[in-house]
Amino acid sequence: MAIFQPFCIVLILSSCVLAQSHGNVFNVLDHGAIGDQVTDDTKGFMDAWEATCRSSSASPTMHVPANKTFLLNPLNFRGPCSSANVNVEMNGKIIGLRDPSQWQCDRSGCDKWIHFKHVDGLFVHGSGTIDGQGEKWWHPSALAITDSNNVRISGLSFRNNPHVHVVLDSSTSVYISNLSIEAPGNSPNTDGINIRGCKNVFISNCRIKTGDDCISIVEGSSYLNINNITCGPGHGISIGSLGKSGSSATVEYVHVSDVVFSGATNGVRIKTWQGGSGHARHIIFERIRSRQSDNPIIIDQFYCPYQHCTTQASAVHVTNVTYSQIWGTSRRKTAVNFACSETVPCTDIFMDNININAAPHRRHPSKAMSSCQNAHGVARGKMVPDVPCLVRS
Secondary structure: OOOOOHHHHHHHHHHHHHHHOOEEEHHHHHHHOOOEEEOOOOHHHHHHHHHHOOOOOOOEEEEEEOOOOOOOOEEEEEOOOOOEEEEEEOOOOOOOOOHHHHOEOOOOOEEEEEEOOOOEEEEOOOEEEEOOOOOOOOOOOEEEEEEEEEEEEEEEEEOOOOOOOOEEEEOOEEEEEOEEEEEEEEEOOOOEEEOOOOOOEEEEEEEEEEOOOEEEEOOOHEEEEEEEEEOOOOOEEEEEOHHHHHHHHHHEEEEEEEEEEEEEOEEEEEOEOOOOOEEEEEEEEEEEEEEEOOOEEEOOOOOOOOOOOOOOEEEEEEEEEEEEEEEEEEEOOOOEEEEOOOOOOOEEEEEEEEEEEEEOOOOOOOEEEEEEOOEEEEEEEEOOOOOOOEEOO
C-alpha cells in the first residue's frame, strides 16, 4: 500500500500536467463545429473564439483541424483578449455559402466575412484554405484585420473570395508571409491585400492572382515593406486610388522590391483622382520584373473609371519616387507612363537602370516608348525605353 500510494500521486500529477498542456488549445470541434461542409458551423467557431479570447494562458490557440470543411456565415471575432498573444491555427478548409440570399449578416451588413477587431498579438497561421465561393456576387471581403497591433498572418491559401481577400485597416506592426491568393482574372474588386490607415506593415513571399490589384495601398498608410511577390493576373501593386471626391489622402515611406508581374494589367502603379489633396511620397520600387504587363511603370493623376469625369485643378502631390532595376517586357508600346497634373506636377522622380522592351509580336514589331506629362526628375544608367520627356529637376 505504501508503494501504491506514491504511484497514485505521480499518476495524478502527470494527469494534471497533461491537462494543463492542452488547456490553452480550443478546438472548434469541441465547441460544436462539425466540418462536413453542409452544417452551418458559425456558432461552433464563435464559441471557440470566445473561449480562446477569454483564456489568460500565455498563448491560447483556436484550432481548426485539417481534413474538415467548415461552412461559415460572417464571423466577428472581437477583442481585446485576456492574453497578450492569441493564435488561430487554421489547417482545415472554410467555405462561404454560395447563395448570397442565405448569408446571415449583422446590422453592419455583409462587407466582411471573417473579421478580427481590437485583437492585439494575433497570429493567424496554418495550411488551411479560405474559399469564399464568391462567383455569384463578389461582395464581402474574406479576412479583415481592424484596429489591431502586432499581427501575423502566414501560410494560408485564399480562393475565390467575394471581394478583397485580406483587408488591413487602422492597424500597426502587421507581418504577412507565405500566402497564396487566387481568384479569376475577370472577378471584380478582388484585391489580394488591401492596406488602409496602417503603419509598419511587412509583406513577403506571397503568390497573388486576382481580378484587381494584387496589393493596394490607400490613404493613411506609411512605413510599408513589400518584397518577394509574384503577381498576375491582376492590376499590379497600386498606391491608390487617392483623393476621391475631393478628399485628402497621404501614403508615404513605401518600399516595394523583388516582385515579378506576369500578364498583369499594371506593374507598379500610383493612381490619384483629380480634385483631391495630400501626398504620395518617399516611395521606392526596385528589382522588379515585368513579363508582358500592360503598363509596367505608371503614374496616373487623372484616375477615373467612369465615362464622364470633371477636370479639376487640385491633386494629390506625387513626389520623391524611385524606380530602380526594373526590367522585362510590356504588352503595350508605352512601357513608362507618367500622366501628372499641370497644377500639381509629379516631382523628384528618380529612374535608374530600366530595361523594358516591347513584347515580341510577329505582325506589329515595335520598340517600347515612354510618355510624360508634367513629370519632373532625373534618369541615369541604362534606360530602355529612354525617357526624354522627364523634365530635369
